[in-house]
Amino acid sequence: MSAMKWGMAAVAVCLVVAPALAAIPEAVAVPQDVLKSAYGQSLAFDDAATGGEHAIRVYDAQGKLVRDLDLADFLPREYVQALPHDAAGLHWRREVHLEDARQAQFSVPVPGAAEGGDALQFSIDLQDGTVRTSQIREYLAAADQARELATR
Secondary structure, three states, X not given: OHHHHHHHHHHHHHHHHHHHHHOOOOOOOOOOEEEEOOOOOEEEEOOOOOOOOOOEEEEOOOOOEEEEEOHHHOOOHHHHHHOOEXXXXXXXXXXXXXXXXXXXXXXXXXXXXXOOOOEEEEEEEOOOOOEEXXXXXXXXXXXXXXXXXXXX
16 A cells, blocks of 8 residues: 555656656757857757758747757758768858847858868748758759769
């Protein structure tokens, strides 16, 4: 009977603690860079995965994950594979800065470009994590170049 009371108490504690633990932001990978907007949204960039998984995470002002982006969500698979990488991870981005309280800008090197060479410019919406580029022609040319590099 005593064991049953302790079991019920343990279940009650778990039910009380579980929602509080669920509200804690994910911290699976330690991001390399984190930007915080004037309104409290956070943008975390992670270079650790060689396949581009969890490359960008957008959090709202309360720390809740809004969007978790892999590079393949906005770049072709061959493009990601053609980016330089080593044991430390994928070297997929260059410049990163907050444009305003609603979006951030970042650049991704063009596959096969020398370090400091050509890069595509992207913006990311801090409200919903949508990634955009206005360099459509350059994007398509870089994707073609990545496919060509993949066939070699």
